[in-house]
Amino acid sequence: MTALLNVNGLTVKLPVMGELRTVLRDVDLELEAGKTLGLVGESGSGKSMTVRTIARLLPDGADVKGHVRFDGAEVFDLRGEALRRYRAGDVSMVFQDARAHTNPVRRMGDFLTEALCTNDRMPRRAAEAKAIQLLADVGISDPERRLRQYPHELSGGLLQRVMIAASVAVRPRLILADEPTTALDVTTQAEVMSILARMQAEYGMAVLFITHDLELAGAVCDDTIVLYAGQVVERQRSTQLHRDPLHPYTAALVQARPEIGHRARRLPAIPGHPTTAYEAPGGCAFAPRCRFAQDACRRAVPSLLQIGEQGSTRCIRMPDLHGRLLATTGAGDEASDHQRADAAEEATR
Amino acid sequence: MTAVADNVEVEARIIARTARRLRHAGSLGVSGWIALGAFAAVVLIAAIGPLLVTTDPNAVSLSEAFQGPSAVHPLGTDASGRDLLARLVFGGRTALIGPFLVVLCSTILGTALALTAVWFGGWFDQMVVRVIDAIFAFPGLLLAILATALFGAGLPAAIAALSIAYLPYIARIVRSAALRERNLPYVAALRVQGVHGAWISLRHILPNIAGLIVANATLAFGFALMDLAGLSFIGLGVQPPTADWGAMVGTGMGGILQGHPAEALYASALIVITVAAVNVIGDRLNERSEVRA
Numbered sequence: 194m195t196a197l198l199n200v201n202g203l204t205v206k207l208p209v210m211g212e213l214r215t216v217l218r219d220v221d222l223e224l225e226a227g228k229t230l231g232l233v234g235e236s237g238s239g240k241s242m243t244v245r246t247i248a249r250l251l252p253d254g255a256d257v258k259g260h261v262r263f264d265g266a267e268v269f270d271l272r273g274e275a276l277r278r279y280r281a282g283d284v285s286m287v288f289q290d291a292r293a294h295t296n297p298v299r300r301m302g303d304f305l306t307e308a309l310c311t312n313d314r315m316p317r318r319a320a321e322a323k324a325i326q327l328l329a330d331v332g333i334s335d336p337e338r339r340l341r342q343y344p345h346e347l348s349g350g351l352l353q354r355v356m357i358a359a360s361v362a363v364r365p366r367l368i369l370a371d372e373p374t375t376a377l378d379v380t381t382q383a384e385v386m387s388i389l390a391r392m393q394a395e396y397g398m399a400v401l402f403i404t405h406d407l408e409l410a411g412a413v414c415d416d417t418i419v420l421y422a423g424q425v426v427e428r429q430r431s432t433q434l435h436r437d438p439l440h441p442y443t444a445a446l447v448q449a450r451p452e453i454g455h456r457a458r459r460l461p462a463i464p465g466h467p468t469t470a471y472e473a474p475g476g477c478a479f480a481p482r483c484r485f486a487q488d489a490c491r492r493a494v495p496s497l498l499q500i501g502e503q504g505s506t507r508c509i510r511m512p513d514l515h516g517r518l519l520a521t522t523g524a525g526d527e528a529s530d531h532q533r534a535d536a537a538e539e540a541t542r
Numbered sequence: 543m544t545a546v547a548d549n550v551e552v553e554a555r556i557i558a559r560t561a562r563r564l565r566h567a568g569s570l571g572v573s574g575w576i577a578l579g580a581f582a583a584v585v586l587i588a589a590i591g592p593l594l595v596t597t598d599p600n601a602v603s604l605s606e607a608f609q610g611p612s613a614v615h616p617l618g619t620d621a622s623g624r625d626l627l628a629r630l631v632f633g634g635r636t637a638l639i640g641p642f643l644v645v646l647c648s649t650i651l652g653t654a655l656a657l658t659a660v661w662f663g664g665w666f667d668q669m670v671v672r673v674i675d676a677i678f679a680f681p682g683l684l685l686a687i688l689a690t691a692l693f694g695a696g697l698p699a700a701i702a703a704l705s706i707a708y709l710p711y712i713a714r715i716v717r718s719a720a721l722r723e724r725n726l727p728y729v730a731a732l733r734v735q736g737v738h739g740a741w742i743s744l745r746h747i748l749p750n751i752a753g754l755i756v757a758n759a760t761l762a763f764g765f766a767l768m769d770l771a772g773l774s775f776i777g778l779g780v781q782p783p784t785a786d787w788g789a790m791v792g793t794g795m796g797g798i799l800q801g802h803p804a805e806a807l808y809a810s811a812l813i814v815i816t817v818a819a820v821n822v823i824g825d826r827l828n829e830r831s832e833v834r835a
Contacts, residue, residue: 248734250730250733250734253664277736277738278736280734280736281735281736281737282736284734285734286731286734290727292556293726293727294727294728294730294731295728295731296728296732296746296750297728297750298749298750299746303745307737307741307745308735308736311737312735312736312737345556345557356731359735363736
């Protein structure tokens, strides 16, 4: 069984002020046709860089090692016309900031039809008819009028729907969705997600979905990968992610969410600040912020560990921590001083 | 939640700013409108003047040399007794068409070169930059003098030489603007749709920097007019007896020494008015394109 998208040992370094800085370290992922894979992580964890690498949108001078295979073909071997065809027909991308990703001086109609006209050699009239159909599909009323409007005349939610319409126009086999709903308000977010899900089901596309919203990932993705400091730290079924995280980082993220029904006095935040791949310490990148960290964690970069059928993790303590990560107290909770301080504070009131 | 609120706010600000800029874009300012009026008048004189003035600008009448204004010669005559009004009006055509061709050639070639360099980047871009720098090292006039030395004096050689001399000026400005534009997210969005590089450059990047190109072409027009007039003045541009403002300043030099400054005065006044007007318009357009960028 070969996956549609296969990323193997991907390490990416970008030139920043004359030096190469690591942004991705040994990333593996695979995505089967028609499935949805979530990519979760905080800012700077390498989520966007991963999809930009897959779309070959890296800045000049980037140093790439490892493999990105699409349908068995090495993406980094594509040149010229083959690369253009890959982008035109096989993958498409939905961006976070739809406004920045549309040309302010061109109408929506041009935006939607030009890929069809230039790539599929579709006559202008037919392309326009298809664009109207696409806009109707993504729930935009009065599509004929929208075609003649400029980006600044559309709201953010509308513009994002147009982006989705444009990205499915050529029926790609893979959609790279880079936080498509982050810039939208919650109700619009739900609508856009349902449109994306419907389009996916209708056309049988695979979606690589980036988000920093664990709930959203759990709701729409089959599998979820958690990235930290440019590394995959966990991969498992999205539905299990909340209940039984396989990495202390994921567990901390899960605990840091507010929950409806629980009146939290204070959300348990993760101490310290996010680390980028290039400033990550030796050993486990998360160790400095991890309440389960031991000396062994800091010695060597852990490799991905298979946890039964459930998934994999990059935590060497997982075999004995498994199932206990979400418990607030317990053996191995060496670094919960801040929590005890909280409790003491409460007691004095 | 606050992030969403922020985004909505940012979006509202962007929309307001775009609207403001679009309104602002309509205005040239008082000086801009005056300059536009002056330039339009000059162009109009050059365009339809020759149809109204029936006197032959090249008709020599030595007995009528250095006459003052009269009914037959409204602006008087030059050293050869040729009608000054007719020569100024006909000379306007030559004086305006020359720089127009220079600007047209250098802008089209320079823009094409810059867009290609930006799109392909890498060593090709670096090579273009070096070539541009090399041409920059030659003053336009020097290049024109070289060209006339090779191909003989005359307007075509001067125009060709100045087109090459002005090309790097346009190319450099377009390159930096296009480079900025190319790195904007919407270009990435187009690339990932598999849109052709040529198409993105011509239909997306070019319209976004068109204002800047027009502004700089306008400024270049003023400089080209000066340079061509200068070449004609020293006798390398427009050849006698063809009427041209720059050439008239040159031939009028003799008149100044003999106490008849009219020819040189009128011709240089027209050159000054045209160049000043064009420069003001170019500056206003430039400010506009900077506001937009």
